[in-house]
Amino acid sequence: MTILIEQKFASDGGNVYDAFLDATIARRFLFATPTGTMVRVEIDARVGGKYTLVERREGKEVLHTGEYLELIRPSRMVFTFMVPEYSSETSTVQIDIAPAGEGCELTLTNTGVPAEWAERTREGW
DSSP states (O other): OEEEEEEEESSOHHHHHHHHHOHHHHTTTTTOOTTOEEEEEEEOOSTTOEEEEEEEETTEEEEEEEEEEEEETTTEEEEEEBOTTTOSOOEEEEEEEEEETTEEEEEEEEESOOGGGHHHHHHHO
């Protein structure tokens, strides 16, 4: 399945783009849940580089991992996405950022999402 999310930000595209690749900022929002605690964030922000985010949820550590396939600042990033705790399948996430008024608009397209995880994935983004 494909999940499509669109979000406008008051910040410029470069700042929004950088937030996804800065471990200090990304730990506050990327794959974070309201009741979990982010315990580890590692981001190797280069094509072929990998990211790892681990959140402790109800006593269990949940790994989110993937590899950067395309990084074009400030307009696009593409990466693989996997949560081994819940599925052995890997999906692909494409983030496009375009100027919009005084800020920007982010379009996130997550392809290859298992049907049984579609709604939860949509809510997570």
